[in-house]
Amino acid sequence: MRYGTADVLRDVTFRARHGEVVALLGPNGAGKTTTIEILEGFRMRSAGRVRVLGTDPALGTEAWRARIGVVLQSWRDHGKWRVRELLAHLGTYYAPYSTGTIRRPWDTDELMAAVGLTAHAGKKIKTLSGGQRRRLDVAIGIVGRPELLFLDEPTAGFDPEARQEFHELVHRLADDHETTILLTTHDLHEAGRLADRIMILSGGRIIADGSADDLARRIAGEDEVRWTCEGRHFVKSTAESTAFVRELFREYGDGVGELEVRRASLEDTYLALVRGQGETGTAYGAAKAVAQ
Ligand SMILES: Nc1ncnc2c1ncn2[C@@H]1O[C@H](COP(=O)(O)OP(=O)(O)OP(=O)(O)O)[C@@H](O)[C@H]1O
Numbered sequence: 460m461r462y463g464t465a466d467v468l469r470d471v472t473f474r475a476r477h478g479e480v481v482a483l484l485g486p487n488g489a490g491k492t493t494t495i496e497i498l499e500g501f502r503m504r505s506a507g508r509v510r511v512l513g514t515d516p517a518l519g520t521e522a523w524r525a526r527i528g529v530v531l532q533s534w535r536d537h538g539k540w541r542v543r544e545l546l547a548h549l550g551t552y553y554a555p556y557s558t559g560t561i562r563r564p565w566d567t568d569e570l571m572a573a574v575g576l577t578a579h580a581g582k583k584i585k586t587l588s589g590g591q592r593r594r595l596d597v598a599i600g601i602v603g604r605p606e607l608l609f610l611d612e613p614t615a616g617f618d619p620e621a622r623q624e625f626h627e628l629v630h631r632l633a634d635d636h637e638t639t640i641l642l643t644t645h646d647l648h649e650a651g652r653l654a655d656r657i658m659i660l661s662g663g664r665i666i667a668d669g670s671a672d673d674l675a676r677r678i679a680g681e682d683e684v685r686w687t688c689e690g691r692h693f694v695k696s697t698a699e700s701t702a703f704v705r706e707l708f709r710e711y712g713d714g715v716g717e718l719e720v721r722r723a724s725l726e727d728t729y730l731a732l733v734r735g736q737g738e739t740g741t742a743y744g745a746a747k748a749v750a751q
Pocket residue numbers: 462467485486487488489490491492493494
């Protein structure tokens with residue numbers, strides 16, 4: 460993807476499998492929204508090949524669009540509508556696209572229950588709180604029972620309870636309805652909880668692609684071991700923490716106290732990757748190895 464003379468996406472190559480939950484991570488301006496807008500058919504790519512549910516999004520028909528759900532970053536404006544009314548109305552557009560296996564649209568009451576909006580069904584949209592409005596955005600995105608769902612920062616503004624309920628909804632969509640989901644988020648904990656696979660985009664390139672465990676194992680590599688011995692505190696970084704601790708006990712036995720082994724978190728991994736990008740340091744080398 461090129462704007463004027465600036466390339467904002469380069470060599471972005473990936474394939475999402477049916478029913479997979481893929482999280483796209485990356486710093487501000489990395490190209491996440493651009494990537495998903497190209498896949499949604501909202502933005503025309505400058506070059507390259509794209510297939511979404513077997514179709515080039517630039518040529519997508521209404522029938523193709525009915526199989527896709529989109530939750531954008533920005534709010535849509537339907538202030539005077541009431542929640543139930545709007546969802547029931549939008550649902551009618553999907554009815555002609557029911558298939559033998561997927562009945563479209565989602566029943567309005569069931570849908571409101573699924574996203575936690577039942578208590579607000581009769582409210583005008585302009586009176587909803589930020590988090591409630593975001594739940595409605597999610598409901599609008601899934602009202603047509605999409606086979607593929609794009610979520611751009613879906614939980615921005617959610618309180619912890621709403622976030623937890625949303626995570627359960629995503630798991631349900633993926634597990635029970637076999638929905639393929641591509642989401643962007645800045646919440647690494649969320650990405651680790653939700654995604655089967657994490658792709659990190661930086662400077663318009665994919666610099667890592669794998670499960671949260673893969674990334675942590677293959678990139679950060681070093682655990683931190685802390686312990687006390689004879690009243691003194693010790694810290695050691697090691698890639699072989701189990702062997703190190705075994706040796707520690709062999710040597711000092713009961714003298715070892717307050718043992719703590721801290722594995723590299725997804726956040727450590729993410730920061731190592733994003734900071735290492737473009738340098739010749741180890742994180743970049745490791746990131747390239749993961750990306751290949
Ligand atoms: N219409 C446009 N014209 C020119 N440049 C653009 C346009 N839209 C986006 N860009 C640039 O493309 C790059 C990628 O932007 P994009 O919005 O895809 O990033 P992002 O990863 O989604 O960022 P964020 O986390 O801030 O939402 C940025 O450098 C941005 O300035």
